[in-house]
Amino acid sequence: MSEISSIGEFGLIHHLTKDFKTINASTLKAVGDDCAVIDSGGKKTLLTTDLLLEGIHFDLTYVPLRHLGYKAVVVNLSDVYAMNGTPRQITVSLGVSKRFTVEHITELYAGIYAACERYCVDLVGGDTSASVTGLLISITCVGEADEKDIIYRNGAADTNLICVSGDLGAAYMGLQLLERERVASAGQKDFQPDFAGREYLLERQLKPEARRDVINEIRELDIHPTAMIDVSDGLSSELIHICRQSGVGCRIYEDRIPIDYQTAVMAEELNMNLVTAAMNGGEDYELLFTVPLSELEKVEKMKTAHMIGHIVKPSLGTSMVTRDGTEVEICAQGWNAFKEE
């Protein structure tokens, strides 16, 4: 018998889906990208789903239910934007143990509705059930896109520029901060956590946004990404997805990885390696994309994203060029929920 931790989530999914052939002509893209793509006769339908489990993906001792509902929606929308699509509908399935009251679930839904309102998405269905232990949230999002607009992970080509939006590592540092204060508060009554000057880190962890604004700017500037993915498991993991699926290599530059000031200060304080946090932290929900070299000028005008490197021939591998000019191979340390702590 093989323990699942021995092959990890990606290994398990690959093992389970590798021999499965699709049957329906309307299935344009099945497993392997941010969303599945379905031909519905008119616009194409994008479909993505995410599962959030208490004790694995969130800890209710420091995550307010309203924020949890908001984030659960946003992570799905992020996948639709990562295909250059527009999210339209979601379904929400909940498993709820006896310690939750109607008021708790109403609070969770307030966050779900707030995200729906902000991103103009309709809640169209779901399933609510008792659970033996804890809370679980399974959300599916349906989006739409014209076929010509859809951006897959497999279109990156040699000499393409690599761009990423926003900054990286802040959500991970926000989690470290929450965890530190949780430990410090243990057993103390009236404990006041100290989050002063760290609001950005908390916001990135507790209430991330999907980068609709990046998609809008790409359209406004008439930029045509060749590949795109959202950064949920960490930059390293997502770069490897794009390079593997496109059959290319990459060079990114350490000094170009976008990092916020608060992230850097927090890493210093916790004595953690800043670049490792930015490369492997995860939960950034930024967009990582590649564009043809000919669009360099347009990319330089972008306010929401900037260039961090370029695509190279596959034989050159996937590496980061450090500040002193050394090439370090990029390994996906991305978050493996099956790994033993």
Added chain:
Amino acid sequence: MSEISSIGEFGLIHHLTKDFKTINASTLKAVGDDCAVIDSGGKKTLLTTDLLLEGIHFDLTYVPLRHLGYKAVVVNLSDVYAMNGTPRQITVSLGVSKRFTVEHITELYAGIYAACERYCVDLVGGDTSASVTGLLISITCVGEADEKDIIYRNGAADTNLICVSGDLGAAYMGLQLLERERVASAGQKDFQPDFAGREYLLERQLKPEARRDVINEIRELDIHPTAMIDVSDGLSSELIHICRQSGVGCRIYEDRIPIDYQTAVMAEELNMNLVTAAMNGGEDYELLFTVPLSELEKVEKMKTAHMIGHIVKPSLGTSMVTRDGTEVEICAQGWNAFKEE
């Protein structure tokens, strides 16, 4: 604070969704039917989702993983058929605790794939995660239908005939049988459960089928149902859904409720009320539908379904006429997972 069991699943969903207005023109039908209906420009997209949790919806001491995978898919397909649609794609999200190995999940997927193959459905995505305790399966199904073909729950009208496919109560009796043998086997090594002559009950509980054949027969005979729903929570509950949403009442006849011989024998043996089991047992996954009186002759030709009553004016209420001619009001005792045992 209000316990969820005080309002039940339907009450909770109503409470959470009653004030929510949809925004997108493509959202043709949101919460409240077997599926949501989305306008994708060509054919309409049907969307449904179901959550199955260990310890709530299934018990792995008597449910083989392969059957569980099969059933998890089938219950979603059943919702698409209940809209007169064709299921095309599914996504599968799993939460898996450490006691499950790669071999276990491969077995579960064998059942998922068997259902996909039988019903010509493509697996197009999902999410796999570690869970703290037990197994959970969240499946979403996407189907398609021409707008004119979609059958909602709200179209039943006075004098319509009420029909149901197959027979009722067998899945519930199968569960009772499995539970009895589980209790009998406790602590005994090499215990051989006695299922002889009860194979049909087991099959109905462990490996139900979605009634694609009923949909095909309706099309072949050119029958035009005015309302349709699948029987997942029990005939009583589904009749009340159709009557409430259509603003009508109903009369069904006790002696017309279809019940298999094995179901009757088992009820006798367990000293349970047979009609109660058939009306409220649930998990039958049969189709309940109404048709105009003018199609009586066509309905009488159906092999997969037959008539059990008719729709009446709302003032006459929802009742069952017993064998001795008494009218008994139908109450939805349907399965409430939040109820205390």
